[in-house]
Amino acid sequence: MGLHFHNTLTRRLEPFESVEAGKAGVYACGPTIYGHAHIGNFRTFMFYDLVHRVLEWRGYEVRFVMNFTDVDDKTIRAARAKEMTLDEYTAPFAEAMLGESDALGIRRADLYPRATVYVDRMIDLIQRLLDRGFAYATDDGSVWYDISSFEAYGRLSGRDLEQGRPGERVAEDEYAKDDARDFALWKGVKREDEEVGAAWDAPWGRGRPGWHIECSAMALAEIGDTLDLHLGGEDLIFPHHEDEIAQSEGATGKPFSRVWLHAKHLRVEGEKMSKSAGNFVTVRELLDEGVSPAALRHLLLSAHYRSELNFTRAGLQASARAVARLLDFEARLLSHPEAPAIGDRGTGSGDAEGEAGRGIRDAADRAIEAFTAALLDDLNVAGALAALFVFVNEANRRLDAALGDPSHGLPADALEAARAALGEMDGVLGILEVGRRSRSVDAELSAWVEERIRARAHARADRDWSEADRIRDELTAAGVVLEDSATGTRWKKLSEEG
RNA sequence: GGCGCCGUAGCCAAGUGGUAAGGCAGAGGACUGCAAAUCCUCGAUCGUCGGUUCGACUCCGACCGGCGCCUCCA
Structure with missing residues (x-):
């Protein structure tokens, strides 16, 4: 079985087929950089990393793009409060987030576009939507997307436009749009925007881009009209991704993304994480207090991405122990004495070393098989981890058995097979990769x-x-x-x- | 109200129409001078109640419980 994903768009498990064989263009919705990223953000980023690593492991030439949203209500408000320009305020948070990602072993994307750098592309895109009749401008200099013009609107999130309840929020709507559900492509300038440098000139008036158009513009510019995969947190399905589809397809007339994957949210100690609940956890804090990055990585990876993940201190402790088991095993495997390879000693049948060697090699083969089957099936990491730990147990048993032998050695080729299997699995999981750093010494x-x-x-x-x-x-x-x-x-x- | 998800051993967490992976914790044992690491043994009939079936935890229904989204929150 090849790689399969559960596509949010179709709500079905589908074989992955990229636009161009052997290549994968991936766009992942990144954070709004108005503060330090929290543990929930990182659950999603860890999911992105898994997608990234699995695609590369499967041989795809991957172009991975993750944006930073640096212009929106929150960044503008925060920058004003600090009397800084938008860029002065947001840049440090982008740097911090990348540093934390590195600490957790999250592979760097090929590109991290920032919205403010792509305003020209957004303006072009909006102009095309206006030209093609998908958008309209209002007197205040704003431009709106007319959702009634896009037939497929609501498909991703599975909602029926006719069943919406227009009117409910109209009262609190300060804009002059035609329909309460139309969304902003461009917001007419306000004084606050100018104060932090968040205003640009456009044919229909000065202002700033709406949030949704940012992602469409960056994705189309950096990957192309049709993405292979678009990733995000579950909360983005509606309206953000729904709007991205409407904008992008309205402008290009082509399917925007073949596959949409969404990660479920994380809970903290069983509760929804929120600042008011006092359980708001940032990765920065966790790392500062000395939490093991590898344990954190293991924990964030331990549940399927479409399942809720409960982040707890007890869970972190359990993950730390699991990571230690893997590290101990790796150290043992690397230091185990080698005996002549099975191939160098004739048939070897019946000899104890040969049998132990074949045993460990078979265990490695079975592990890779189970590990691969699990991950290809919509990224079943829990299943992959189980395959890894079964292998650890079987290999440990062989290593124990070898110690009972006078030479203590295992055939070199068998040990090599075991090391290769472990290396291949961790190339995807990255747990040892991160864990080793904590054990490194001068x-x-x-x-x-x-x-x-x-x-x-x-x-x-x-x-x-x-x-x-x-x-x-x-x-x-x-x-x-x-x-x-x-x-x-x-x-x-x-x-x-x- | 609309759409959708989940409920598996103390905790975390996979999975299949034919009698339940793995991790952590716990108990006992082996190994060890003692440890550490490792190995062995021990635990769940899968929220409740019905139905379909030769057979369901896995399919259907109801119910109970928890949760998400419904305009800018990963």
Whole structure:
């Protein structure tokens, strides 16, 4: 089975077929940079990362674009409050978000367009919509999209226009649009906009772009008339993405995106996250308080993207333990002594090493098979993680068995197969990739630890247990944990996990 | 009111019309000088009630409970 996605547009599982074979143009709705991104934003960004990595893993040449919304009501309001220009105010938040993404191992997009840089494209797009009869201007210099002109309006979100309840919010509507449900393509200038530099000249009057047109303009400009995938949080289905479709297709006459994927929202300790509830968590805060980035990554990845994810401290702790298990396994696999490859010793049938080698290699093959099947099926990460952990267990068992053998070694090619499988799986999950950073040490510490371990080995050889334990305590105090085994002593640096 | 989602062991979380992956936590055991790591053993009949079926947790219905969207919130 090839790669399949649950397309919001059709509400069905569909095989993924990009416009151009082997290539994938992806547009992901990024954050509005008026503050630090919160854990919920990152649940969505982690989902983007999974899509990104899976496509690359499957061999697609990916063009991944994620925008930053830097001009809208919130950024303008916040910039005014600080008496800064829009750019002065928003730029640091974009930088911060990228830094946090890096910490969590989220792959960089190929491009991060910012709305203010694409205003010319937005104006062009609006002009085309006016020319083609999808939009109309009003006296205040605003331009509106006439949703009655776009037949497919409502298809993405599954709503029937006739069943809407026009009128309900008209009273609070300060604009002169024809229909309460028409949305702004361009907002006539206001003094507040000018104060922060959020105003541009357009043929129909000075003003600023509406939110929805920003994404249409950037996506069409940077990917093309038809995207292969458009990603976002579930809250964007309506009206944001519905409006993007209306605008883009109104202007180009072509399908805007083949597939739409939406991530469900995250909850915090079982509650909806909100500032008023006092459970508003930013990744910045979590990282500052020493939470393990790999644990955070594991937790954000642990549930299917179309399921609600509950972010809890207990869950973070559990994820930290799971990550530690993976890191310990990797260290063990890398340090395990090698014996001659199965292929170098004749048939090998009946010999213990050969059998252990075949066992671990078969386990690696089964793991990759199950892992792949899970991810190709609409990104079932939980299933993929299960395949990985089954592999960890099976491989650990083989490694244990090898220790009972005089040579302790496993065939080099079998170990290589196991390492390759682990590497392939983590290339998609990125958990070890991030976790290793927390365990990395400098040469100085490393040399000291190695010296201490040698001293302890001598003490142990002399059966001087109190000295051996004293040295181990010394290392523990430095955050170093030892693991004795028949093949020597491994050590690891513990980070604040959880 | 409209549209839609969810309810699987203490917690997190997959999944299939034929008797339930995985992670964390817990108990016991093996290994270890002691640890650490690892391994082994132990736990759920899948919200409730009906229906369809040879057989349902998986299909249908009702109900109970939780939740999302319905104009700018990932």
